[in-house]
Amino acid sequence: MRALIISVIICISHVASGQVDTVSIKDFSNDWFFFDGNKSLPLVRKSDFKGNIIQFSVDYLSYKDAFVRIQYPFDFSLFVNNHLYGTSKGTLVVGIKELAKDKSSIALKVYANELNPYLLESGAFKIVDKEVSTLSEDVVLVNPRTKSVFNNFYIISALILLLYFVILFSYYPRAIIEYFKIDRAISARELDENLLKSRPFTGVNVSVFMFLSLLLAQLIMATVYMADIFPERSIFYPDTFLESLWSWFKLTVLIFVIIHIKFLLLTLFTGLFNLQGFLNNHFLNTIRLTLMSTALLSLIVAALYFGGFQYHHSVYLSIYKVLLIGIVPISLVIFIKLMASVSFKNLHLFSYLCGTELMPYVLILSLGIN
Numbered sequence: 001m002r003a004l005i006i007s008v009i010i011c012i013s014h015v016a017s018g019q020v021d022t023v024s025i026k027d028f029s030n031d032w033f034f035f036d037g038n039k040s041l042p043l044v045r046k047s048d049f050k051g052n053i054i055q056f057s058v059d060y061l062s063y064k065d066a067f068v069r070i071q072y073p074f075d076f077s078l079f080v081n082n083h084l085y086g087t088s089k090g091t092l093v094v095g096i097k098e099l100a101k102d103k104s105s106i107a108l109k110v111y112a113n114e115l116n117p118y119l120l121e122s123g124a125f126k127i128v129d130k131e132v133s134t135l136s137e138d139v140v141l142v143n144p145r146t147k148s149v150f151n152n153f154y155i156i157s158a159l160i161l162l163l164y165f166v167i168l169f170s171y172y173p174r175a176i177i178e179y180f181k182i183d184r185a186i187s188a189r190e191l192d193e194n195l196l197k198s199r200p201f202t203g204v205n206v207s208v209f210m211f212l213s214l215l216l217a218q219l220i221m222a223t224v225y226m227a228d229i230f231p232e233r234s235i236f237y238p239d240t241f242l243e244s245l246w247s248w249f250k251l252t253v254l255i256f257v258i259i260h261i262k263f264l265l266l267t268l269f270t271g272l273f274n275l276q277g278f279l280n281n282h283f284l285n286t287i288r289l290t291l292m293s294t295a296l297l298s299l300i301v302a303a304l305y306f307g308g309f310q311y312h313h314s315v316y317l318s319i320y321k322v323l324l325i326g327i328v329p330i331s332l333v334i335f336i337k338l339m340a341s342v343s344f345k346n347l348h349l350f351s352y353l354c355g356t357e358l359m360p361y362v363l364i365l366s367l368g369i370n
């Protein structure tokens with residue numbers, strides 16, 4: 001145990017000291033224009049956007065040694081000075097010198113069918129071999145989000161989670177094994193599990209709740225970042241390593257609080273629907289199923305990320321969608337367990353399930369995404 005902790009600390013120190021080799025020097029989103037009828041208007045708020053074209057200008061003399069990066073998760077076309085430059089999907093990077101050599105200003109237009117400005121990113125960056133401080137003083141850094149910031153965070157958060165899990169397993173091996181038993185998770189018949197269900201907020205259970213919160217927060221941050229969605233949400237795109245940890249902490253606390261609110265909600269509805277005997281079973285089964293599915297998706301994302309291949313944003317977007325609809329199979333398992341445990345009518349049980357699972361989940365998605 002001591003050797004593992006020391007190894008993790010050394011790895012964290014080594015990763016945190018890494019340097020970046022690219023630096024963002026301009027975010028063009030503040031210079032976007034869109035067409036409203038026959039008029040070209042500045043896009044002050046993304047909610048005002050209409051149509052399927054966003055345009056902006058690049059000063060050739062100021063950025064001739066830089067690269068333009070256009071990121072959009074779906075198919076799009078890039079027009080340079082009203083001429084089609086090419087089509088792409090995901091990320092398109094092109095040097096300023098390649099766009100136009102004899103013009104002081106370059107007009108760029110991004111076209112996509114049903115263009116969503118919230119998913120579009122456009123900026124300029126330079127490739128550097130040394131630290132940012134070696135750049136000339138006239139370069140203003142704007143939103144320097146680099147992949148290495150996320151890379152460092154993802155590695156260190158994975159090491160922290162691994163260390164936490166090892167400590168949990170060393171102190172509560174029997175309980176941790178019980179949490180990951182698939183047959184008990186999907187079994188229609190409730191089995192005797194006094195170790196877990198007699199008191200939901202014992203030390204081992206609260207420790208697992210915290211582990212689940214950390215793991216789910218990391219998975220959300222990783223899938224959103226790698227799927228390249230919600231670029232307007234700075235919590236998913238921190239600029240520094242410390243901001244990454246702070247965002248992870250805030251999401252973890254939010255999830256941990258939601259877990260406790262979930263128990264209060266179940267307490268209310270089990271009393272309202274006269275299902276008090278199912279309270280602990282429902283709560284712990286939800287935690288167990290969520291933990292197992294989150295752990296599986298986290299392993300898949302980690303395997304893809306560290307597998308040596310660079311996968312397209314759509315792959316991680318699919319995983320994110322699976323994460324969102326994960327409530328459906330979990331609710332189905334809970335419903336089957338309910339039918340096997342109590343003698344109420346299906347409509348009565350389905351109403352209970354809507355109040356405890358489906359409606360709160362829709363509310364969370366509405367508040368969290370819209």
